[in-house]
Amino acid sequence: MKFRTWGTVLLTALLICTGVMAMGAEDVYAASAMIEFGVNESEVSAGGTFTVVMSVNASDMINSVDAYITYDSALVSYISGGKYVSGGEGLLHVAASGLGGKKDHIKFSLQFKALNKGNTAIGISDTATVTDASDTKMSTSSNRVSVNIGGSSDGTTAAQGQPQAPSA
Numbered sequence: 408m409k410f411r412t413w414g415t416v417l418l419t420a421l422l423i424c425t426g427v428m429a430m431g432a433e434d435v436y437a438a439s440a441m442i443e444f445g446v447n448e449s450e451v452s453a454g455g456t457f458t459v460v461m462s463v464n465a466s467d468m469i470n471s472v473d474a475y476i477t478y479d480s481a482l483v484s485y486i487s488g489g490k491y492v493s494g495g496e497g498l499l500h501v502a503a504s505g506l507g508g509k510k511d512h513i514k515f516s517l518q519f520k521a522l523n524k525g526n527t528a529i530g531i532s533d534t535a536t537v538t539d540a541s542d543t544k545m546s547t548s549s550n551r552v553s554v555n556i557g558g559s560s561d562g563t564t565a566a567q568g569q570p571q572a573p574s575a
Contacts, residue, residue: 438467440537442474442549444530450555451521459529459552461515467539468508474501474535479527482556486518498532508540521556528553
């Protein structure tokens with residue numbers, strides 16, 4: 408008799424717990440953001456300028472973006488990127504906060520000047536932080552873009568195009 412009573416009590420408790428958990432269940436997901444870099448020209452001549460667009464596309468509304476971008480400062484020089492971008496010498500900081508959480512995408516246009524012949528990658532230095540409208544961090548991923556810098560527009564490389572002292 409005791410076994411039957413305890414079995415009934417245990418079964419009843421199990422059913423009640425299952426019902427309570429099912430009533431409070433809701434779908435939980437983590438918001439995510441993809442940071443994609445694109446370039447208007449994948450090949451540019453030394454001395455020329457080019458634009459890299461950093462697009463942030465999220466599964467939720469974006470409130471802020473905080474990212475560091477690296478590039479080879481021996482090959483390219485940063486010119487401008489708007490009010491949210493600062494830095495230079497191979498490292499840029501994108502710090503856009505208080506965006507209001509009204510859009511699920513945002514773009515930053517970064518202008519560079521090609522200095523010397525070579526190939527450089529431009530992308531996130533380590534990790535980036537993108538927050539949603541309630542300031543919760545999103546899971547982020549990103550790509551890099553490569554830019555090939557060829558000879559200058561007159562057909563010479565940047566180093567060859569420089570005046571040289573006459574030899575004795």
